Amino acid sequence: MxxxxxxxxxxxxxxxxxxxxxxxxxxxxxxxxxxxxxxxxxxxxxxxxxxxxxxxxxxxxxxxxxxxxxxxxxxxxxxxxxxxxxxxxxxxxxxxxxxxxxxxxxxxxxxxxxxxxxxxxxxxxxxxxxSPRIATKVFGKFRELAKGKHCESDALSEREKEIVKLIAEGLSNKQLADKLYISTKTVKTHVAHILEKLDAKNRTEAVVTAIRKGLIDIDDKEPTPIR
The missing domain is CATH 3.40.50.2300 (Response regulator)
Structure with missing residues (x-):
């Protein structure tokens, strides 16, 4: 470093x-x-x-x-x-x-x-x-709150939803690019659009907001750092 x-x-x-x-x-x-x-x-x-x-x-x-x-x-x-x-x-x-x-x-x-x-x-x-305990409880709570909510279908594109889910799993821009077979520059563009659409300051807030609004759901696995 x-x-x-x-x-x-x-x-x-x-x-x-x-x-x-x-x-x-x-x-x-x-x-x-x-x-x-x-x-x-x-x-x-x-x-x-x-x-x-x-x-x-x-x-x-x-x-x-x-x-x-x-x-x-x-x-x-x-x-x-x-x-x-x-x-x-x-x-x-x-x-x-x-x-x-x-x-x-x-x-x-x-x-x-x-x-x-x-x-x-x-x-x-x-x-x-x-922290895993924090993420599990908070995401679980937001999933409960999101049940029954209907969001505008164009709030996030299917690709953007996929990226938010992968961010929640802790993937970096490079890892996202490798997994989705796209360039790092394209990933950064998608992330910028996601932050703008969700009015989020950073990736953590974007993930929490997406779950709270019922835009995405995630598996109950131990969370990792959101890079």
């Missing part, structure tokens, strides 16, 4: 925050540029330290993670945010609200350190990540 990932860690719990700083700083590809516990502090540090990725708890003082992401996305659109939280504290709507606000991932504090590091690197490279 060229250069280090500049990471800002945000958690209201001092022990958790300092522990993350200590553990993640040991990875040779990650540089911790700061840590914070309050929403306003995050906004300030983002402007001062210019992180590539922010690891963000949903619960903090003076504003929640969704509110922080909205402000960050508006002021610093190139910064990629990952929600790192205890899922049981919140319902599926918080997950969707986070993604809709611009989060590039949602990961659980119960996951192994190696998976957390992999997730940070995936998001840094331009991908998105959902």
């Amino acid at each position: 060229e250069g280090k990932i500049k990471l800002l860690i945000v958690d209201s719990n001092e022990i958790m925050r300092k522990g993350l700083v200590e553990l993640l700083s040991k990875d040779r590809d990650i540089q911790i540029v700061g840590n914070a516990m309050k929403g306003e502090e995050v906004i300030r540090l983002a402007g001062e330290t210019h992180p590539d990725v922010i690891l963000l708890d949903l619960r903090m003082q003076n504003m929640n993670g969704v509110q922080v992401i909205k402000r960050l996305h508006k002021k610093y659109p190139d910064i990629r945010c990952i929600i790192f939280s205890n899922y049981d504290e919140y319902d599926e709507q918080y997950v969707f609200d986070s993604i809709n606000a611009g989060a590039r991932g949602y990961m659980l504090k119960t996951m192994p350190l190696s998976k957390l590091v992999d997730g940070i690197k995936t998001v840094y490279r331009g991908g998105s990540i959902l």
Whole structure:
């Protein structure tokens, strides 16, 4: 990896925050540029330290993670945010609200350190990540909500639906191109059209939105990073 990932860690719990700083700083590809516990502090540090990725708890003082992401996305659109939280504290709507606000991932504090590091690197490279437990429950919930809904037949083309399903399985542009026997450039064009049609900021939001609207269905398999 060229250069280090500049990471800002945000958690209201001092022990958790300092522990993350200590553990993640040991990875040779990650540089911790700061840590914070309050929403306003995050906004300030983002402007001062210019992180590539922010690891963000949903619960903090003076504003929640969704509110922080909205402000960050508006002021610093190139910064990629990952929600790192205890899922049981919140319902599926918080997950969707986070993604809709611009989060590039949602990961659980119960996951192994190696998976957390992999997730940070995936998001840094331009991908998105959902913890398997999160994705299974959220997608399941949205499938239930989508039952009986009828969407316009031209909301997505059959090829676009196929691509969204494959994105949900974790395929990169190159893998999509190889599987569908088309060029990477064509894949990028399809993805751009999908994002525009679904009014989605990134691939994760596109997949969630497509399922929520009943445009696609996916198998109950363990999700992988959405690259």
